[in-house]
Amino acid sequence: MKRTLTHQLLEAHAVDGEIQSGDEIGLRIDQTLTQDATGTLVYLAFEALGTERIQAEQAVSYVDHNIIQTDSRNADDHRFLESAAAKYGAVFSPPGNGVSHHVHRQRFGKPGKTLLGSDSHTTTGGCLGMLAMGAGGVEVALAMGGNPYYLTVPRVWGVYVHDRLRPYVSGKDVILSLLGKFSCKAGVGKIMELYGPGVEALDMADRATIANMAVDMGLTAAVFPSDGITRQYLARNGREDDWRPLAAEAKPEWDEHTELDLSTIEPLVACPSNPDNVATAASLSDMDVHQVIIGSSCNGSFRDFMAAAAIVEGKGRHHRVSFEINPGSRQTLANLIEHGGMSSLVSAGARVQQPGCLGCIGMGQAPATDSVSLRTFPRNFKGRSGTQDDAVFLCSPETAAASALTGRIIDPTTLGNPASISFPKRFTFEPTWLVRPSDTPGEVEIRHGPNIKPFPTLDPLPDVLELTVGIKVGDDVSTDAILAGGNRVLPYRSNIPKISEFVFEGVDPTFAKRAMTLGDCAVVGGENYGQGSSREHAALAPRFLGVRAKVALSFARIHKANLINFGVLPFTFVEREDFERVEAGQRLTLRGLHSFLSGSRTQVSATFGSEERILRLDASERERKILLAGGVLNYQREKLG
Secondary structure, eight states, X not given: XXXXXXXXXXXXXXXXXXXXXXXXXXXXXXXXXXXXXXXXXXXXXXXXXXXXXXXXXXXXXXXXXXXOXXXXXXXXXXXXXXXXXXXXXXXXXXXXXXXXXXXXXXXXXXTTOEEEESSGGGGGGGGGTOEEEEOOHHHHHHHHTTOOEEEEOOEEEEEEEESOOOTTOOHHHHHHHHHHHHOTTTTTTXXXXXXXXXXXXXXXXXXXXXXXXXXXXXXXXXXXXXXXXXXXXXXXXXXXXXOOOBOOOSXXXXXXXXXXXXXXXXXXXXXXXXXXXXXXXXXXXXXXXXXXXXXXXXXXXXXXXXXXXHHHTTOOOOTXXXXXXXXXXXXXXXXXXHTTHHHHHHHTTOEEOOSSOGGGGTSSOOOOTTOOEEEOSSOOBTTTTSOXXXXXXXXXXXXXXXXXXXXXXXXXXXXXXXXXXXXXXXXXXXXXXXXXXXXXXXXXXXXXXXXXXXXXXXXXXXXXXEEEEEEEOOTTOBHHHHSOOSTTTGGGTTOHHHHGGGTTTTTXXXXXXXXXXXXXXXXXXXXXXXXXXXXXXXXXXXXXXXXXXXXXXXXXXXXXXHHHHTTOEEEEESSHHHHHHOOTTOEEEEOOHHHHHHSOOOEEEEEEXXXXXXXXXXXXXHHHHHHHHTSHHHHHHHHHO
């Protein structure tokens, strides 16, 4: 059988299991990354495992989410992360150095490697021909310790790309076109592999944007070939020796297949409040805009800003628009300054922020009440911006820049011929921006601030669970809805007892207090429950409150894995009618869980109130053992004796 590039990467890293669609496989992980919103739990878990030194080839600890230091909590966490990186053997990227996805591909990503990160948008690394995946923090901690990363072998979705993008159309429009056509749930259990002559017409900024937002289609990863574009990009970063050619073999067998004609794509916008709610920019031309932000996790590269700078050159922002710039990395900022792009943006009235995630995670840049915010970010879930009743639209840098000038959403293809963008032969970079691990780790003391609490102890699963349905929610509930980000909540990321007080706050402000009085309880949800961020707090904090089971119509991949890792049963309804008949406050009884999980049955009888219903559990033998143990750390300790 002719192999896809995805299958080549899987075969090169498989250490446990067979590469058959639907089976569980264990992969060797070459590189790991963490970020501070999830990284503190990663290193607390790594401490709890008792491993003395990181075993992965390359580990990097980034501080990019909670870089606003309104009090000592964020600064204490940054000091903890820096000391842990020094002791355990990770490179440390300090606050202001940039978003993990940008810095990692600039400085560390290598074609053919596996990358596991405690951030869902780790998929960005696929632009380099890597198998790059987001995961829960405890899984990253295990991979750092040299353990395999387990996942169900995904189906491979081949996308044959041909022709070229029109002027002012870029990678953001490509991924929005796929989201609009296929939905945010279309990629669950799949890896998308892009190939064909049109891929050569996509530069690295386009590829990074598409790979970044692949997870917002539900995809496990997106994989691009490693070709001349990849080689050129690595050479500009002084890393041409890291390049190797990689591509699918001729006429491989795909599980699914789609053709994508780049010439048919036009400027697109994702409307509130999901990335797959897509419309053309032209159809929104009467929409007034009050805030425009370019950069952050997605579209924060040199090319993105230079394209925006060319559009605003010699012009000024509309007086109503707060025009803001979030460089993806310090390297990008330095090169924008050196090559004149930043001057054009600042002269046009842009506010320049330090490199980091910022408004993308709700850390500042909250829009005004009853206003429209147009952003190049990857997500626009309701309230994620920090404004509860927000109206956040997502678009390309070209559409954003044009709209900042007019104060309304503009189709940038109406602007005439675009200016050409020139790239330096070599990007400016200073090695001192990154902190290397200590050569004498035994002398390093890990600094725990007062807000950093020990990793919670989780009890094994009992044979019988008597639960109360604490809350019922609908379809496409995101991890932001389960546990919000922003500067009120995320500073408690190292303090599970405190951050648990915010669970479901935006849906039902009484939930956390009620859960503490209910005893063991359950959460009921609809389709695609837990989409969005990989933050495991959205699984661990409910578990701390007593949530022992979540029952949904379907789960997002990373959130389901996080639930299992913390001993929360992720059941699905067999019939939608059963979901519709459940009400909050009902009693849910589950019996014989030990024998059920010790066997191979996938269905179990559950009692909701006085009615019997059938629930389904799709879990591997290993995952069933984790659930019985009460979580993956308990399971790992049992394995080690």
